[in-house]
Amino acid sequence: MAFLEVFWHGEAIGDGGDLAEALACFATVCPEDGDWEAACAVPGADPYLERFSSFEAYLDNADPLERIPLSAAMIVAALARED
Numbered sequence: 001m002a003f004l005e006v007f008w009h010g011e012a013i014g015d016g017g018d019l020a021e022a023l024a025c026f027a028t029v030c031p032e033d034g035d036w037e038a039a040c041a042v043p044g045a046d047p048y049l050e051r052f053s054s055f056e057a058y059l060d061n062a063d064p065l066e067r068i069p070l071s072a073a074m075i076v077a078a079l080a081r082e083d
Contacts, residue, residue: 003055005064007048015058022049023070023078030079036072047075 004022005015014025026047031039040047050064 001054002065003052003058005050005052005058007046007050009044010046017055019049020078020081023075026075027079036076040070040072040075 001017003015003017004019006013006022006025008026008029013029014022016022016025039045047070049068049070051066051068052058052062052064
């Protein structure tokens with residue numbers, strides 16, 4: 001089972017065993033005004049996920065299989081499903 005680590009402004013902000021769980025981590029850094037378009041446009045925001053083959057691979061410091069860039073629309077949709 002894949003494992004995902006979530007990044008915002010170059011810092012890991014959470015992780016998850018599936019996409020929904022991982023994207024829910026963005027609730028912890030939600031902009032005060034709720035404007036994800038503006039928040040993602042800030043230089044250095046660069047929201048993305050790193051996908052690992054498994055949690056064990058992540059713990060073993062394996063290189064991620066891929067880096068998945070995220071858009072503001074993806075974050076908004078994921079957080080809307082959490083409500």
